[in-house]
Amino acid sequence: AYLAYIFQPKIMDNTQTKIIVVGSLSQDMVLCVNYLPTPGETIIASDFKIGLGGKGNNQAIAASRSGVSTYFIGNIGSDEAGKLLKQSLIANCVHTECLYTDSNYGTGLAFITITPDGNNSIIIAPQANNNLKPELIEKSSYIFSGRYILLLQLETPIETSLTAAKIAFSQKQPIILNPAPAAKQLPKELLEIVDFFIPNQSETQILTGIEVTDFNSAKIAAQKLKSLGPKNIIITMGDIGVYALTDDNQEIIKTAYKVSAIDTVAAGDAFCGAFAAHYSQYNSIEPAIDYASCAGALATTKTGAVDSLPYKSEILDYLEKMAKIK
Ligand code: ADP
DSSP: OHHHHHTTTOSSSSSOEEEEOOOOOEEEEEOOOSSSOOOOOOOOEEEEEEEEEOHHHHHHHHHHHOOOOOEEEEESSHHHHHHHHHHHHHTTEETTEEEESSSSSSOEEEEEEEOSSSSSEEEEEOOOGOOHHHHHHTTTTSOOOOSSSEEOSSSSSSHHHHHHHHHHTTOOEEEEEEEOOSSOOOOOOHHOOOOOOOSSSHHHHHHHHHOSSSSSHHHHHHHHHHTTSSSSEEEEEETSSOOOEEEOEEEEEEEOOOOOOOOOTTTHHHHHHHHHHHHHHHHOOOHHHHHHHHHHHHTTTTTSSSGOOOHHHHHHHHHHHHHOOO
């Protein structure tokens, strides 16, 4: 019965819905260090790994792994990193005909340092991601057809996201904005047409000035975010869970699934991709939040970004296991 609730019969017709992600891709340079260097200091890393990431890339793969046809609009350099990212998207069944190759900029890079206490500091060199111009949305406009969900983050130029959002809005298709990395202010024009606004605790604090530590403070922050324009607010709160305030002012409170978290990288990306995938098929917020919070929890049980993103079968197995325990 629990799974029937998560996967209720389709409310809409059977027209296949797809997901369009407009966003970033990057090669992650991960440095494990004993401590962060102070200015002027040189230190030796204890380990080094190269991974694939970028919030757009991660969220597209997360959505595709939940079995929904996913299209990516992005910009890479004509280099080895770009090739690897494209191959990885293709291997994950993401459509890449609107993944463009820039002749002036290299692929985006993220330099990540991780200390033994698990804290990470990140420096991003956006490169080609910053050159994802609105013209590339116009060039990709042929994929904005039929039923789709538009999924956006803040690692590519805001005017490009706005161009895509305006098309989706004019075609009455839902828009999801994950306002990450954190921004103090966002264009009103964009916020007013967003259907689902999905910040984490720190992004919420930077936008509202309210420190989100529990569901009560999340409620106050969500009300403030809603007054900025988005229809539905979904605040992800790590191992606390999720607080959502819907368009018709319903509260949805979901405590986190209890897992042994080893690496929280990409939990938010897993959540956003899985939420978009589930909502695109069932058009129902609460079951989509439940499914997505399971995806976020499972992502913390594996290391890495793309490597930790769960498949639909893993999410369903876990939900089924939880339903039996209940
Ligand atoms: P971000 O990665 O953007 O900071 P969060 O940490 O809020 O995002 O994680 C997104 C969602 O993933 C959470 O709302 C929660 O449902 C799930 N999640 C994240 N961390 C954990 C955890 N340690 N245990 C269980 N669920 C988690």
